[in-house]
Amino acid sequence: MKRxxxxxxxxxxxGAFVIAQTGSTGSSTSSSGTQxxxxxxxxxxxxxxxxxxxxxxxxxxSSSGTxxxxxSSxQSTSGQDQSGxxxxxxxxxxxxxxxxxxxxxNATNGSGANNTSASQSSGSQQGQGTSKGGGTIALGVFxxxxxxxxxxxxxxxxxxxx
Amino acid sequence: MATVATQNAPSLRxxxxxxxxxxxxxxxxxxxxxxxxxxxxxxxRQLRFLTSEANLRVDxxxxxxxxxxxxDTLAWRGVLYRYxxxxxxxxxxxxxxxxxxQWGRGLIKNVLFFSGMALALFAFNVxxxxxxxxxxxxxxxxxxxxxxxxxxAYFLVWVWVxxxxxxxxAI
Numbered sequence: 467m468k469r470x471x472x473x474x475x476x477x478x479x480x481g482a483f484v485i486a487q488t489g490s491t492g493s494s495t496s497s498s499g500t501q502x503x504x505x506x507x508x509x510x511x512x513x514x515x516x517x518x519x520x521x522x523x524x525x526x527x528s529s530s531g532t533x534x535x536x537x538s539s540x541q542s543t544s545g546q547d548q549s550g551x552x553x554x555x556x557x558x559x560x561x562x563x564x565x566x567x568x569x570x571x572n573a574t575n576g577s578g579a580n581n582t583s584a585s586q587s588s589g590s591q592q593g594q595g596t597s598k599g600g601g602t603i604a605l606g607v608f609x610x611x612x613x614x615x616x617x618x619x620x621x622x623x624x625x626x627x628x
Numbered sequence: 629m630a631t632v633a634t635q636n637a638p639s640l641r642x643x644x645x646x647x648x649x650x651x652x653x654x655x656x657x658x659x660x661x662x663x664x665x666x667x668x669x670x671x672x673r674q675l676r677f678l679t680s681e682a683n684l685r686v687d688x689x690x691x692x693x694x695x696x697x698x699x700d701t702l703a704w705r706g707v708l709y710r711y712x713x714x715x716x717x718x719x720x721x722x723x724x725x726x727x728x729x730q731w732g733r734g735l736i737k738n739v740l741f742f743s744g745m746a747l748a749l750f751a752f753n754v755x756x757x758x759x760x761x762x763x764x765x766x767x768x769x770x771x772x773x774x775x776x777x778x779x780x781a782y783f784l785v786w787v788w789v790x791x792x793x794x795x796x797x798a799i
Contacts, residue, residue, distance in 0.1 A: 601714070603771050607779020612786060 653793075659726035667722035672713055676700040679754065680711045686758040692765050704761075717753040720785055721746055727789055730796060749785070756781045 677699040684694045684702060694702040700711045713719060724745065729738055756777060763773035 601775075603775035604778035604782065607776050608782040608786070611779065611783040615783070615787065 656726045660723045663722040663725050664719050667719050668713060670713075672716060672718050673699060675716045675718055676711045676713070679716045679750070679757070680709075682750075682754040683711075683757045683761070686754055687761050690758060690762050690765075692761055694761075704765075715753075715757065717749045717785075720753075720782070721749055724785075724789055728792060752781070752785075 680696070680700055680702055684696065687694055692704065694704050694709070697703050697708065702709045702711075721742075725742065728741070728745075733741070760774040760777050763777065764770060766773075
């Protein structure tokens, strides 16, 4: 019987571990554009809606960072151009998770030595998150409701004692 | 006999309430953040995929057509949604572990109980996400449609946990 219990416990732990370990630990994605037509998409975290963004430009690389627990800030930076195009990275902002902090995105423009080509830098859009601090709101609602619930229970118990 | 039991019910509940605030319960509460922290040591990719997939399919029933971009990212009308650990309620399940684990119940029964609870939480969570999506699609702001609903969902789970503790203590 003890052996069965041990096996069950091991299977449970192993199953949880396998599920948890199926992913890599990286939390940001990056890609580099080639010859002025790459599209970079930002990934907002914590299921907050965020507009997609794209960066265009040659030789530019943009990256968007995401994080768990809702406290990350998307950030993208453009690559340094040598052939004259500017790329603009953009990012979606993230909403707060349980910690309630919200991220903010920023984007920087790359500058090239011969930054004269308008067509190569066109089409970029700056993403902007529409939800910030969602975890804080959820936590606030939860704590508020729990506080009312506790107060109601105390009042009810006090009435019962009389 | 039933009358006596009914008369003693409030006092029994008071006793249960006091037992819920015992030192053991305090230890259990202290273990909750630890359990949640352990949960966040992992990425839970498959669970995030399963949750997003279930949400996608339920939303489809409600007439909301989400598009999958990656294992944890969906898009709807050009807006991206990424499913994090908190979106799967796995942290809630881990937080419930120290609160609801009963030493007297035995390992197998505990495992069965938490397995069933995991399934129930999964279904409840998908329902929560889909309700949020529907409300958001109707036109409510995201904070109200998703975050406030999430707060309600956490509260409902909390009430269930507390009542389950009280019932277990009564038994």
